[in-house]
Amino acid sequence: MPDPIFLEGDRARVRPVDAGSLWLDGGAMFGVVPKPLWVRRAPADGQNRIPLAMRCLLVETEEATVLIDVGLGNKESDKFKSIYGVSNDGDPTRLETSLEALGVKPSDVDVVAGTHLHFDHFGGSTTRGTDGSLRPSFPSARYVVSRGEYEFARLDNERIRASYMADNFEPLAAADRLELVPDGSEIVPGVRYVHTPGHTPHHQSILVDLGGAQLLFLADLVPTAAHLPLPWIMGYDVEPLVTLESKKRILRRAADEGWWLAFEHDPFVAWGRAVPPPGGGSGCTLDDIEEQALAPGAERGTSGPGQGPGKQSSQVRPGDGLNREEAG
Numbered sequence: 203m204p205d206p207i208f209l210e211g212d213r214a215r216v217r218p219v220d221a222g223s224l225w226l227d228g229g230a231m232f233g234v235v236p237k238p239l240w241v242r243r244a245p246a247d248g249q250n251r252i253p254l255a256m257r258c259l260l261v262e263t264e265e266a267t268v269l270i271d272v273g274l275g276n277k278e279s280d281k282f283k284s285i286y287g288v289s290n291d292g293d294p295t296r297l298e299t300s301l302e303a304l305g306v307k308p309s310d311v312d313v314v315a316g317t318h319l320h321f322d323h324f325g326g327s328t329t330r331g332t333d334g335s336l337r338p339s340f341p342s343a344r345y346v347v348s349r350g351e352y353e354f355a356r357l358d359n360e361r362i363r364a365s366y367m368a369d370n371f372e373p374l375a376a377a378d379r380l381e382l383v384p385d386g387s388e389i390v391p392g393v394r395y396v397h398t399p400g401h402t403p404h405h406q407s408i409l410v411d412l413g414g415a416q417l418l419f420l421a422d423l424v425p426t427a428a429h430l431p432l433p434w435i436m437g438y439d440v441e442p443l444v445t446l447e448s449k450k451r452i453l454r455r456a457a458d459e460g461w462w463l464a465f466e467h468d469p470f471v472a473w474g475r476a477v478p479p480p481g482g483g484s485g486c487t488l489d490d491i492e493e494q495a496l497a498p499g500a501e502r503g504t505s506g507p508g509q510g511p512g513k514q515s516s517q518v519r520p521g522d523g524l525n526r527e528e529a530g
């Protein structure tokens with residue numbers, strides 16, 4: 203196994219945590235982008251699905267051990283796992299074995315911070331025991347979630363229902379273990395939510411002050427490095443034009459301030475440093491890309507990041523429209 207990767211400053215250390223992978227419809231993952239364009243970056247299988255990591259983030263500060271997102275968990279049926287091509291082991295889950303490999307026990311986690319409550323981000327929050335009962339997967343943790351996201355998840359309307367499963371959050375609420383906070387709240391000193399609406403109205407990215415550098419865990423605002431171009435927005439997003447505004451605002455600031463950007467779903471890219479696109483314009487490109495291959499069976503695309511081994515630079519093209527892509 204390669205050495206675990208990390209970023210560390212005076213204030214915090216971050217390490218990615220593998221919670222397994224899944225395969226989702228490539229068309230849904232890239233929204234209005236035509237397949238001939240996206241398939242060059244994300245090769246699809248015979249069912250038109252593309253591989254996605256579930257890469258959580260462990261943040262250790264002086265004050266607390268924080269786990270950002272928790273993957274899919276162990277509660278779903280074999281049929282569900284087959285539809286979504288889930289690979290996350292079972293008992294123990296991949297998340298648990300990955301944490302153990304980093305020397306972290308579930309009871310060491312002080313805070314579980316959810317970016318949003320979709321099953322592939324918050325399913326690992328609860329565990330089903332052999333007797334069928336549900337318990338918090340992290341016995342000592344407080345679970346932090348945006349209040350708006352929680353209320354949205356409970357709407358149970360036809361468009362969003364498939365993404366939210368009550369077993370992932372209602373048992374925590376019933377046990378008074380769910381801490382519902384305003385959008386953009388501080389989670390622990392040096393770790394805070396950044397409200398990035400669009401994927402859901404109260405979707406949160408998470409900004410970590412490493413001490414000397416900032417890292418933004420983008421979650422589903424920009425699920426893979428291939429989604430950095432501004433119009434490359436998931437069909438799953440409930441408010442895609444709001445996603446566009448969130449991306450413009452956040453990526454500009456990230457590039458201006460040289461933030462690290464961490465990708466939850468990218469099968470190859472863990473993080474990279476945001477830099478302004480060559481020649482100006484909006485969005486950002488990546489420098490100092492750190493790779494971590496997490497999705498078994500994933501093929502590398504022929505354009506964009508992740509098509510070769512080792513660190514690369516500036517492989518993500520600027521995000522100012524599809525025309526450039528079509529021309530290229």
Ligand SMILES: [Zn+2]
Binds near residue numbers: 318323
């Ligand atoms: Zn989501």
